[in-house]
Amino acid sequence: MDIRVGHGYDVHAFEPGDHVILCGVKVPHSARLKGHSDADVGMHALTDAIYGALAEGDIGRHFPPSDPQWKGAASEIFLDHAVKLAEARGFRISNCDVTLICERPKIGPHALEMAQELARIMGLDPARISVKATTSERLGFTGREEGIAAIATATLIAE
Numbered sequence: 179m180d181i182r183v184g185h186g187y188d189v190h191a192f193e194p195g196d197h198v199i200l201c202g203v204k205v206p207h208s209a210r211l212k213g214h215s216d217a218d219v220g221m222h223a224l225t226d227a228i229y230g231a232l233a234e235g236d237i238g239r240h241f242p243p244s245d246p247q248w249k250g251a252a253s254e255i256f257l258d259h260a261v262k263l264a265e266a267r268g269f270r271i272s273n274c275d276v277t278l279i280c281e282r283p284k285i286g287p288h289a290l291e292m293a294q295e296l297a298r299i300m301g302l303d304p305a306r307i308s309v310k311a312t313t314s315e316r317l318g319f320t321g322r323e324e325g326i327a328a329i330a331t332a333t334l335i336a337e
């Protein structure tokens with residue numbers, strides 16, 4: 179049995195807007211996240227965790243920010259690619275855990291829907307997916323509400 183663990187980290191800054199996309203869910207907010215794609219910071223961290231477990235580099239290697247093809251892209255494309263790459267290598271994803279770091283928006287009311295959306299994209303039982311959040315107690319860039327950070331871990335198993 180081959181068991182792999184990967185982790186991912188991402189940050190996107192706020193810019194003027196009225197909603198954010200987090201783990202595939204549109205959440206009303208007083209700003210939006212800036213990015214080349216839809217700036218789904220949680221999905222990017224999870225995608226990087228899977229690439230990390232596979233030693234397959236990072237999201238920018240597979241989807242260069244310099245490529246206009248990915249401008250405004252739904253981050254589901256990136257996660258789907260990482261999952262299919264894992265499957266092609268004989269791995270199944272056992273579980274994953276995403277932490278969103280922000281003062282606002284509040285994630286708790288949306289966490290279940292986010293886990294369900296990630297599960298849909300990944301073809302997994304939602305019980306294998308965790309989405310949670312923490313503030314940084316008003317410290318640092320997330321504390322000043324300049325952006326949102328996300329960390330993720332994924333465990334992959336090949337029998």
Ligand SMILES: Nc1ccn([C@@H]2O[C@H](COP(=O)(O)O)[C@@H](O)[C@H]2O)c(=O)n1
Nearest residue numbers: 280281282283284285286311312313314
């Ligand atoms: N954006 C956020 C941040 C936090 N939560 C929930 O609040 C709890 C307490 O946060 P602390 O940073 O004070 O530990 C946290 O455990 C989450 O349940 C949230 O929903 N959205």
Ligand SMILES: C[C@@]1(CO)OP(=O)(O)OP(=O)(O)OC[C@H]1O
Nearest residue numbers: 213214215237238241242243248
């Ligand atoms: C996702 C990509 C796609 O062009 O762009 P961004 O939306 O800016 O996101 P980032 O987390 O900076 O990762 C780099 C890129 O791969």
